[in-house]
Amino acid sequence: MFPEFNYYKPSTINEAFELMATLSDARFIAGGTDLLLKLRKQQVLVKNILSLKDISELREISESDQGLSIGAMATLADLEFHPSVRANYAVLHDGIVNLGSMQIRNMATIGGNLCSGLPSADTAAPLLSLDAKLEITGPEEDYSLPLSDFFVKPGKNVLKRNEILKRIIIPAQSACSTGAYVKLGRRKAMEIAIVGAAVSFVTDGLTDHCVQARVALTSSAPVPMRCPEAERYLIERRLTEEAILEAGKIAAVEAQPRTSFRTSSEYRKNIIPVVVKRAGLMALERLKLCKSQAVRGWNR
Amino acid sequence: MQYNISVTVNGTKHHLKVAGNTTLLNVLRECLGLTGTKEGCGSGDCGACTVILDGKAVKSCLYLAVDTDGKEVLTVEGLSRNGELDPLQIAFVEEGAVQCGYCTPGMLMSAKALLDRADGAGLGEEDVRHAIVGNLCRCTGYKRIVKAVLRVAQHREA
Numbered sequence: 348m349f350p351e352f353n354y355y356k357p358s359t360i361n362e363a364f365e366l367m368a369t370l371s372d373a374r375f376i377a378g379g380t381d382l383l384l385k386l387r388k389q390q391v392l393v394k395n396i397l398s399l400k401d402i403s404e405l406r407e408i409s410e411s412d413q414g415l416s417i418g419a420m421a422t423l424a425d426l427e428f429h430p431s432v433r434a435n436y437a438v439l440h441d442g443i444v445n446l447g448s449m450q451i452r453n454m455a456t457i458g459g460n461l462c463s464g465l466p467s468a469d470t471a472a473p474l475l476s477l478d479a480k481l482e483i484t485g486p487e488e489d490y491s492l493p494l495s496d497f498f499v500k501p502g503k504n505v506l507k508r509n510e511i512l513k514r515i516i517i518p519a520q521s522a523c524s525t526g527a528y529v530k531l532g533r534r535k536a537m538e539i540a541i542v543g544a545a546v547s548f549v550t551d552g553l554t555d556h557c558v559q560a561r562v563a564l565t566s567s568a569p570v571p572m573r574c575p576e577a578e579r580y581l582i583e584r585r586l587t588e589e590a591i592l593e594a595g596k597i598a599a600v601e602a603q604p605r606t607s608f609r610t611s612s613e614y615r616k617n618i619i620p621v622v623v624k625r626a627g628l629m630a631l632e633r634l635k636l637c638k639s640q641a642v643r644g645w646n647r
Numbered sequence: 648m649q650y651n652i653s654v655t656v657n658g659t660k661h662h663l664k665v666a667g668n669t670t671l672l673n674v675l676r677e678c679l680g681l682t683g684t685k686e687g688c689g690s691g692d693c694g695a696c697t698v699i700l701d702g703k704a705v706k707s708c709l710y711l712a713v714d715t716d717g718k719e720v721l722t723v724e725g726l727s728r729n730g731e732l733d734p735l736q737i738a739f740v741e742e743g744a745v746q747c748g749y750c751t752p753g754m755l756m757s758a759k760a761l762l763d764r765a766d767g768a769g770l771g772e773e774d775v776r777h778a779i780v781g782n783l784c785r786c787t788g789y790k791r792i793v794k795a796v797l798r799v800a801q802h803r804e805a
Binding site (some may be wrong): 444448450535 | 650666667673691694697700703706709711713714757760777781782
């Protein structure tokens with residue numbers, strides 16, 4: 348049983364702002380798979396909960412030439428079965444299917460996963476590797492910022508109490524760029540990552556030389572992180588297993604993992620290159636497949 | 648605060664008054680007497696509380712009753728029709744997929760959600776295992792559960 352609370356269900360963003368302004372000791376709730384658990388364990392106590400579930404504009408997913416716009420209240424299952432996410436944003440799809448279980452993904456939202464501020468958030472590294480931006484709305488102003496600027500410390504993001512994450516915007520990716528996310532855990536599912544790595548490449552189209560790389564990690568620092576040195580290492584290099592592993596070693600130096608009850612920081616430092624390598628090789632395989640389809644004239 | 652909800656459970660509409668902190672699991676077991684859905688952990692891990700909400704499998708121990716207003720819930724009690732077991736239930740029995748039975752209602756609902764979503768499209772072992780990954784079983788080792796679900800899937804495909 349959860350502690351008692353009052354529950355409100357605004358149907359518009361403005362209604363949510365008005366309620367938040369009148370209520371002391373109130374929090375927004377998305378899917379609830381994180382907050383309700385904290386309430387049950389009394390890690391969080393709150394008198395008033397404002398659900399964002401009935402605000403339909405927060406759940407819209409749309410694609411254009413500019414990229415993919417995902418409402419923060421889109422469930423992970425909405426995205427898992429969205430044809431464009433699987434086809435064009437495979438690295439994000441990997442992060443999603445590795446999260447929880449089907450039941451959890453039917454309830455949990457992408458916005459909630461990011462707003463948890465957990466260093467292990469499985470959608471965070473893929474979205475970092477896709478250069479995602481966030482659109483945030485508040486009673487005073489709307490603004491956008493790169494996802495990399497969203498996380499402050501474990502469990503904390505930049506949102507003020509009365510602000511709402513509205514949308515996640517993924518810019519359109521280059522043709523035949525692709526990525527992959529690999530999550531290492533003690534179990535195959537229903538697990539918090541020991542380490543997760545999202546690796547994306549863009550190559551010059553004819554050879555395997557890298558023109559753009561993204562390496563992002565979960566559970567490797569106080570917040571989900573990009574690895575700019577590892578990325579720089581890969582630019583203009585031919586993408587081989589050795590090069591990707593070397594990038595992983597550089598990423599491990601950039602990482603600041605902690606010792607938790609799941610594993611030690613030493614183990615994380617040692618395993619990061621392996622997980623980066625696995626993700627990189629998976630991305631490379633997808634890139635090859637994409638190129639062979641392009642040569643045969645198959646459209647994406 | 649109490650909230651009025653109108654929720655359809657196994658085809659029957661119920662008008663209920665619930666507290667904000669009441670879970671769907673509480674409502675099913677305590678208010679409606681449908682004790683087929685189990686509380687194994689209360690923390691969304693074991694899946695014994697799985698039900699189907701508007702066609703999707705959810706963990707009822709982490710789903711607030713107040714959010715079920717206007718929705719449809721299917722529990723394990725709703726699988727059988729006119730006293731006849733659902734093909735999934737028959738398959739579970741015949742394939743030996745039930746030992747202590749505690750995970751079984753949740754497993755059945757996850758499996759049913761998968762089969763209904765797939766709508767006959769070819770399902771393999773990996774698809775079934777992916778669908779039940781949120782349902783823990785301490786007894787069977789999952790093999791017979793997977794076999795039972797695949798049996799029904801193949802029958803539907805045919």
